[in-house]
Amino acid sequence: MIKRDVREWTAVIPTLVIIIFPFLNLRDFEGGWSALQQAPYITWPTLQVSFCFMAVLVSGFFSAGSLGREAYAIDLLRVLPLSGWKVAMGKFWANVIIMTVFVAIVQIVSGLIFNWSVISIFLGWLGVTGVLVGAVAIGLFISSIGSKYNPNNPQNRVDTASSIIMMMMLFFYLFIVFIPTALTFFPNEYLGDILNAAESEHGIPSFLIGMLEGNLASGWWSNLIGFAIYLVVIGFVTWGSLAICAKNIDKGVNITFEDK
Numbered sequence: 154m155i156k157r158d159v160r161e162w163t164a165v166i167p168t169l170v171i172i173i174f175p176f177l178n179l180r181d182f183e184g185g186w187s188a189l190q191q192a193p194y195i196t197w198p199t200l201q202v203s204f205c206f207m208a209v210l211v212s213g214f215f216s217a218g219s220l221g222r223e224a225y226a227i228d229l230l231r232v233l234p235l236s237g238w239k240v241a242m243g244k245f246w247a248n249v250i251i252m253t254v255f256v257a258i259v260q261i262v263s264g265l266i267f268n269w270s271v272i273s274i275f276l277g278w279l280g281v282t283g284v285l286v287g288a289v290a291i292g293l294f295i296s297s298i299g300s301k302y303n304p305n306n307p308q309n310r311v312d313t314a315s316s317i318i319m320m321m322m323l324f325f326y327l328f329i330v331f332i333p334t335a336l337t338f339f340p341n342e343y344l345g346d347i348l349n350a351a352e353s354e355h356g357i358p359s360f361l362i363g364m365l366e367g368n369l370a371s372g373w374w375s376n377l378i379g380f381a382i383y384l385v386v387i388g389f390v391t392w393g394s395l396a397i398c399a400k401n402i403d404k405g406v407n408i409t410f411e412d413k
Contacts, residue, residue, distance in 0.1 A: 189267065194346035196267040197277065198339065204263075205281050205334070206327065208256055209288040213323045216248040216292030218310030220406050221300035237399035241293060245395060248289045253282050273340040280338035284330055287387045288323055290394035295319040297401035330386050336379030 189196055257278050264274035299315025311319065 191268070192346075193267055193269050193273065194343035196263075197269055197273055197343060198335075198347065200263055200267075201277050201281065204256065204259060204277070205284055205331070208252060208281050208285040209323055209327050212248065212252045212285040212288040213292040213295075213319055215252070216244070216289045217295045217315075217319055218300075219244045219248065219293060220296040220402075221302050221310035237402035238395075240402050241395050241399040245289060245293060248292070249286055252285050252289065256281050256285065270340070270342060273343070276338045276340055280334050283383065283387055284327070284334060287326055287330065287390040287394075290391040290398075291319065291322050291326060293398045294394035295322075297398040297406055300406060326386075326390055330383065333379040333382035333386065336375055337383050 260274050260278045260281070263269070264271075264277075269277075295311060295315050295318065299312045299318075300310060301312050302310070
């Protein structure tokens with residue numbers, strides 16, 4: 154269920170390159186590297202946006218290959234004494250666990266490099282992990298409607314049309330969940346510093362500053378509302394995607410074979 158052809162990893166290399174861009178932006182920070190290590194209020198939000206974007210895309214694309222990876226064994230799913238829900242949930246949790254561990258490693262390493270507090274590392278991990286849960290479910294939904302198999306091209310388990318649909322769904326999902334995630338998990342210890350730095354040229358988006366100012370003024374109410382929206386969006390996307398995936402598995406998943 155979690156076995157991967159080594160060549161499949163090449164599909165996520167372009168996405169992983171995305172993580173380089175925040176570092177390139179941070180290199181122009183006044184005071185250089187040593188100053189960055191003393192400015193977690195800048196490095197934490199900058200890198201969390203990148204981690205969230207990367208986690209959503211990688212999770213979606215990896216989970217989208219889950220059913221196509223079954224290849225000629227896909228028909229066995231219909232004769233095994235397992236419901237579509239059990240199969241979908243098994244693949245769902247396998248992908249979520251893998252990505253959760255990956256995000257934890259990235260968060261801890263980044264925290265050690267940039268001197269983040271333990272609580273901020275935990276909040277970053279929790280926020281990004283929650284978001285990737287919905288992305289994994291979207292990937293499984295796409296896997297149930299657009300899987301293909303080519304032993305000579307294992308990094309491409311989804312047909313072109315389904316890949317485009319998945320990209321649109323992932324970006325829309327990320328757009329919807331971004332604000333409640335930021336409202337819920339932005340560490341309070343960094344709020345004052347980042348607002349004080351807003352007047353200087355650190356490339357902090359004005360909409361983000363306004364959102365954080367409102368969050369600071371509203372107190373815990375904004376966190377509670379943001380968390381509720383966060384759970385509703387992720388829960389709805391996850392449940393809906395897995396429900397359709399399970400239904401399609403029960404009906405029988407059609408895989409396009411391109412090995413001839």
